[in-house]
Amino acid sequence: MAEITPSNFTIMTNAGLDLATQLLGSKNRITAFRAVATDTAYYTADPETIAGLKAITPIKQEGIINDVHDESSNTSVITAAFNQKEIDSDYQLNTLGIFATDENKNEILYAVMCLQHPDYMAKVDTSDVMTYQTKIVVGNSQNVQISLAAADTVTMAQFNAQMAKMIDTDKLKQYLVDNNYADKTYVDTTIGQLPSQTISDTRDVDWTPKRYMDNGVKVTREFKSNKTLNLDDGGFGDTGFSELITDTPWGNSSGGFPFQIAKDTSNSKFFFRIGKSDDEWGAWTSLIPDLPSGLVSLSDDNVTVTATTKDGEQTGVWVTQAKLDSLAKDSNVVHRNPDTGAVSQDLNLLGKGTFRIAPTITDASQDKEDNQVATMADLKSVQKSSWRQLNPDVVSIQKNSSYNTRVGPMNVLCRITEKEKYIALVISGFLATSNASGSxxxxxxxxxxxxxxxxxxxxxxxxxxxxxSYQADTTAFTSKGAILTTGRIWIPRDSAFVATVPSSGSLTKVYYDELL
Incomplete structure (x- = not known):
């Protein structure tokens, strides 16, 4: 009698079951459905109490039934849409009521859909549609003969049947693609399911900023081809895919253009861009810049190191910091004649074996052979100026006592520039909560x-x-000692992608007084 999911369930009323029994015996027909919404919560109510309902009060909004189709011989699936533009004031949508009219023009409350987590319905100036689907028992689906939905709107099944008679549907689909129009699949998955943050597969279309603004103030998540987004020039490769997150702060450019983040987690790359006009996006900028070439890598034997330089691949031996510090002492250094470069003395090499050596060392800046020498300052300079990955534990949150919040996977990269005394910082990851309200x-x-x-x-x-309102936001950092801090932040959903973004240039920079 009830379809139960982790977030909602549907219960047939007693009157609905009576009518379904009549349909099963072909003694009656359903000629129309009607959908209403209320802020009254029934999710925790007794099922028998719900089954006995004859009305839903107070009615906050009338919906439109835009699709009814058979799932089996005795069940049907109803799709109802609620436009936030048409409400008088904001409300929490807790419950949906489905009314049915029989062939004798008698209307009854047929089924009740109860939501565990209410959807916030905000009064907006542009069309913003919330779509819901529910499965109901109809006894015999042959006796469900719907001609028109509420407000004289034809059902999708009727529309498709009539269009098939008038135009080649393949040509129509191609026309929609060529002219950048949204088809029913896009509307249902990208607009209708936005409250649940479903990732919609729109891989072959790169929508303009205006299309997102026309879609309303919200956050969308889409699966995109990197080639479609022109990210192949940004280093992704033209055969990869990314999740695209779009924050639309306002319905037009007066509130700022949409902000997009593309993340290809398989390649650990993140890019962002901002709209420049209604029809044009700005260039993609990397949130995690490519690391410089020539970095040293340690082989599987934990001894041999390899570096790629302008002169080709160079190899060497891994030496610990303690050994470098020991060699830096005067007593452990090989001395040479400043005029001839000749060396003639006993040398204890890495603590094992005594050797008599007398090489001639030429100017390292000109010499391209194996006797080039790197100083301790050179080694430490390379170490400090390289990109390094910090322990994610450097990122933490101070939980609000009312919310059970946690830090998800975090990527933390930094690079030290001693000359200008700043740290380039790149942080990206997720915050999440088990809070029932979803924020x-x-x-x-x-x-x-x-x-x-x-x-x-x-x-x-x-x-x-x-x-x-699901729009993009940025919070300025302040500091206390060596700690960056933001202060209180409100997140409007149960999980959120967070990242450091620069105020200018391509990197977030943290300036310091003294390096440890």
């Missing part, structure tokens, strides 16, 4: 850089995160 508050988001520096002097960058 949460954190009292602080912090990044602890005390293992690297003494004090922060200034910051150029922000923390990107979803904000109110």
């Amino acid at each position: 949460f508050v954190i009292d602080d988001f912090t990044i602890d850089l005390s293992p690297l520096i003494k004090n922060i002097t200034s910051v150029q960058g922000f923390l990107y995160h979803p904000g109110s």
Whole structure:
């Protein structure tokens, strides 16, 4: 009698079951359905109480039945749409009522759909549609003969049947694609299911900023081909795919153009771009810049190291920091004649074996052979200026007492530039909550850089995160000692992608007074 899912269930009323029994014996027919919404919550009510309902009160909104199709010989699936533009004031949608009219023009409350987590219906100026599907028992689906949906709107089945008579459907589908129109699949998956943050497969279409603004103030998630997004020029490769997250802050450019993040997690690459006009996007910018060439890698034997330079591949031997510090002492250094470059002395090499050597060392800047020498300062400079991955534990949150919030996977990269005394910082990852309302508050988001520096002097960058009404938002960093902090942040859904974004240039920069 009830279809139960993790987030909602549908119960047939007693009157609905009586009518379904009549349909099963072909003693009656259903000629129309009607959908209504209310803020009254029935999810935790007794099922028998729900089955005994004859009405839903108070009615906050009338919906439109835009599709009814058979799932089996005795069940049908109903699709109802509710447009937020048509409501008088904001409300929480907790329950849907499905009314049925029989061939004698008698209308009854047929079924009740109860939501565990209400959908917030906000009054908006542009069309913003919430779509719901529910399965009901109809006894004999042959006796469900719907001619028109509510408000004299034809059902999708009737529309498709009539269109098939008037135009080649293949040509129509191609026309929609060629002219950048959204078909029913796109509308149902991309618009209708947005409240549940479904990732829609729209891999072959790169929508304009205006299309997203016309779609309303919200966040969309789509599966895209990198080639469609022109990300092949950004290093993804033209055969890959990415998840595209679009934050639309307003219905037109007066509130700012949409902001997009493309993430190809299989390649650990993240890019973002912002609309420049109604029809054009800005260039893609990497959130995690490519690491420079020539970095040293350690082989599987944990001894041999390899580096690719302009002169080809170079190999060497891994030496610990303790050994380098020991060699830096004067007593452990090989001395040579400053005029001839000749060396003639006993050398204890890496603590094992005594050797008598007398090589001639030429100018390392000109010599291309094996006797080039790197100083301790050279080695430490390369180490400090390289990109390094920090322990994700440097990122933490101060939980709000009302919410059960956790930090998901975090990527933390940094690069130290000693000359200008700043750290280039790239952080991306997720925050999530088990809060039943699907939104949460954190009292602080912090990044602890005390293992690297003494004090922060200034910051150029922000923390990107979803904000109110699902729009993109950024929060400026402040600092206390060596810790970056944001203060309180409200997230309007149960999980959120967060990342550091620059205020200028391509990197978030943290300036410091002293390097540890």
